[in-house]
Amino acid sequence: MSKNTHPHQNQPLAGAPSPEELEAAQAAGEFDALTVAQGELATLQAKNVELADSYLRAKAETENARRRAEDEVAKARKFAIETFADSLLPVVDSLETGLAITDATLEQIREGTEATLKQLKSALERNKVVEINPAVASRFDPHQHQAITLVPADQESNTVVTVLQKGYLIADRVLRPALVTVAAPK
Numbered sequence: 001m002s003k004n005t006h007p008h009q010n011q012p013l014a015g016a017p018s019p020e021e022l023e024a025a026q027a028a029g030e031f032d033a034l035t036v037a038q039g040e041l042a043t044l045q046a047k048n049v050e051l052a053d054s055y056l057r058a059k060a061e062t063e064n065a066r067r068r069a070e071d072e073v074a075k076a077r078k079f080a081i082e083t084f085a086d087s088l089l090p091v092v093d094s095l096e097t098g099l100a101i102t103d104a105t106l107e108q109i110r111e112g113t114e115a116t117l118k119q120l121k122s123a124l125e126r127n128k129v130v131e132i133n134p135a136v137a138s139r140f141d142p143h144q145h146q147a148i149t150l151v152p153a154d155q156e157s158n159t160v161v162t163v164l165q166k167g168y169l170i171a172d173r174v175l176r177p178a179l180v181t182v183a184a185p186k
Helices: 019-100 106-126
Strands: 129-132 145-151 160-165 167-170 173-176 178-183
Touching (some): 106 129
Parallel strands (some): 145 178
């Protein structure tokens, strides 16, 4: 025997697995990995189904909430005028009562008209319709006033000289600007 050779060189070491055992262990490991992967896949598929169901439920809930909100807005628009109309009914009643009196004096007609106008203004104010009636010599406000003409006047330029027609605001929004004449520059 030479120095470089070992007498049991081609024999397996004691306690070491044979090639068949190695192949069986590798196959078992691959089987275990496959089983684990299939388990993970089943778990992920179940989670996917759960998430898809949650998404569809959330989407349906959102759609229902949107539909309810649209219905509420439609009802609010439809019936928003109800309160306003209700507050005008006494004005209508007063006008009809005044017209039913055939032998009223001019003074009675005037008193009835003033009372009815007071009712109307009160109804408008309750519904946030407010007059725009700028004082003479007040600063011209293009957001609330509409200048009809510039006139020479003994007051500061760009101020209101006369109010030709009152304007109105509804909830701080201009419904109709006041028609005014404005002092011309000197």
